Amino acid sequence: MGLNDKNNSGLMTFLANVTPFGGLFGKLAHGFGGSMFGDENHVTRYEDSRGVQITVDHLNKSFDDNHVLKDICLDVAAGETFSIIGPSGTGKSLLLKHLVKLLQPDSGTIRINEQDLYSARSSEEGTNYRYSMVFQSAALFNSLTVGENVGLWLREKRICNEARIRRIIRDKLKLVGLEGTEELRTDELSGGMRKRVAIARSLAMNPDLILYDEPTAELDPVTSDELARVITGLKEKVNLTTIIVSHDLNFALYLSDRVAMMHDGRIVEIGTPEEIKKSTNPLIRDFIYTTTKGIK
Amino acid sequence: MPLLSTAGRKVLGLSQATGEMLTLLCETLYYFKEAPRNRHSILRQMHLIGTGTLPIAMLMALFVGMVLALQTGAELTQYGSQEAIGAIVGLSMVKELGPVMTSLLVAGRIGSAMAAEVGAMKVYEEIDALKTLEISPVRYLAMPRLLGCLFALPALTVFTMVVGIFGGGIVAEVNPMIDVPQSVYYDNLMRSLEYKDILKGLLKAMFFGGIIAHVGCYVGFKTSGGARGIGQSTTRSVVISFLLIMIANYFLTRFMI
Numbered sequence: 152m153g154l155n156d157k158n159n160s161g162l163m164t165f166l167a168n169v170t171p172f173g174g175l176f177g178k179l180a181h182g183f184g185g186s187m188f189g190d191e192n193h194v195t196r197y198e199d200s201r202g203v204q205i206t207v208d209h210l211n212k213s214f215d216d217n218h219v220l221k222d223i224c225l226d227v228a229a230g231e232t233f234s235i236i237g238p239s240g241t242g243k244s245l246l247l248k249h250l251v252k253l254l255q256p257d258s259g260t261i262r263i264n265e266q267d268l269y270s271a272r273s274s275e276e277g278t279n280y281r282y283s284m285v286f287q288s289a290a291l292f293n294s295l296t297v298g299e300n301v302g303l304w305l306r307e308k309r310i311c312n313e314a315r316i317r318r319i320i321r322d323k324l325k326l327v328g329l330e331g332t333e334e335l336r337t338d339e340l341s342g343g344m345r346k347r348v349a350i351a352r353s354l355a356m357n358p359d360l361i362l363y364d365e366p367t368a369e370l371d372p373v374t375s376d377e378l379a380r381v382i383t384g385l386k387e388k389v390n391l392t393t394i395i396v397s398h399d400l401n402f403a404l405y406l407s408d409r410v411a412m413m414h415d416g417r418i419v420e421i422g423t424p425e426e427i428k429k430s431t432n433p434l435i436r437d438f439i440y441t442t443t444k445g446i447k
Numbered sequence: 448m449p450l451l452s453t454a455g456r457k458v459l460g461l462s463q464a465t466g467e468m469l470t471l472l473c474e475t476l477y478y479f480k481e482a483p484r485n486r487h488s489i490l491r492q493m494h495l496i497g498t499g500t501l502p503i504a505m506l507m508a509l510f511v512g513m514v515l516a517l518q519t520g521a522e523l524t525q526y527g528s529q530e531a532i533g534a535i536v537g538l539s540m541v542k543e544l545g546p547v548m549t550s551l552l553v554a555g556r557i558g559s560a561m562a563a564e565v566g567a568m569k570v571y572e573e574i575d576a577l578k579t580l581e582i583s584p585v586r587y588l589a590m591p592r593l594l595g596c597l598f599a600l601p602a603l604t605v606f607t608m609v610v611g612i613f614g615g616g617i618v619a620e621v622n623p624m625i626d627v628p629q630s631v632y633y634d635n636l637m638r639s640l641e642y643k644d645i646l647k648g649l650l651k652a653m654f655f656g657g658i659i660a661h662v663g664c665y666v667g668f669k670t671s672g673g674a675r676g677i678g679q680s681t682t683r684s685v686v687i688s689f690l691l692i693m694i695a696n697y698f699l700t701r702f703m704i
Binding site: 248251252282283284286287288290291292295303304307308352356365 | 558568571572573576578579580581582700
């Protein structure tokens, strides 16, 4: 979070923070291409999830003199569950924010389904996939009920009629084990329930790509297990690409098809959970040793 | 030299903030086209600003009108021209005190709440969440607040004008020192007050309403640094709103005369 706070100065950053993908300033920077004003991308199609392929190529990001993401390269296959692990403050969450267009890289490219995320063309054409992010703090809207939170995207984008929206809300809440909670206020929920509502809100979009930022932070081991079961259940029922950022090693190893270890803004190793467990890289050995409190 | 660089930084900061505010204003105005589908949140904002502030605004206006009549009445009696009190209280309430006092009250009560609410949403990643849901925070948060304020402020000001004038009338009649009957008070007022004065007052209120909502949202969007940051934003929004209202009031008056 400390790094993000630094990011709050500068006209460009402000606009990137307030408007989708740079908004007006983004358009101005691209020489008044298309409409002068940052319109919302009206995504109207609502099909089943189908997973997307992601390629990150030589991504760099600095805040003032602080080089926080250093030459990041990675590939995530369609339908894969991919975790990024590492100690706090190594830039994991920042990488995630680049994938959902909340931050722009200084250099390098991110391609999702062969579409460059930051090219002027893709911002005009809109995306051909749906993505959603589950935030560390759950980021539920306090002024809305659980049901309204889950159905917000459907209602704002006028995807379908009210009866169907209610049915979707019920189904998505059931998927995360929270049926019948539509009318509850968000401040009545426990930490684990908030996270699950946030997952249901993301799932209501039928996303092709879902990103979890520290899903087990602030949760007790029992609730973490419950959450792991929810995510594994989704993997079986829904075809989507999942990216998890976590410093919870066991959680990541249990859920993922592949795991990347980040250290000091770099990716130091990528492999299957088995390969990571057997890795001889001292940074990974240290991380495994400390997170398991020396229990081997 | 450090003095010069500090001054330079301040000027740069001020220019940057001005640029950001203007850009945000352009985007908010652009999303006015989405107003019909957001009518529920606009009405909710108007209700929050209007009915929430109405009792306290009316109470304030009553006493402002009363004290105005008392002060001017006492002076005018010395020259034997206390009949003019109706015109003085009426014109002051309609042209200046009504719109300005109401706006200051709303800036303190609503502008600060807006900055705190939007600021908390920024700090707790709710604004980021909106963006990942492909919902523009400017349309969803700033536009209804700005429109709500633009309409609620003049409506509130009508009440404060009427109640202020009414308060002045009571003091003018009841106070033995002034002793101007209500009929004389209102007769004098009606002769000097024109419709365009009322319109100008309401136009001012509408402009100040825009300042309050816009500053509240801008400061909210710029919030960082947890609970302390939210607190600072609240204070900042009130200070900036007060300042801009006072500056705008001079220039609006200058151009409306």
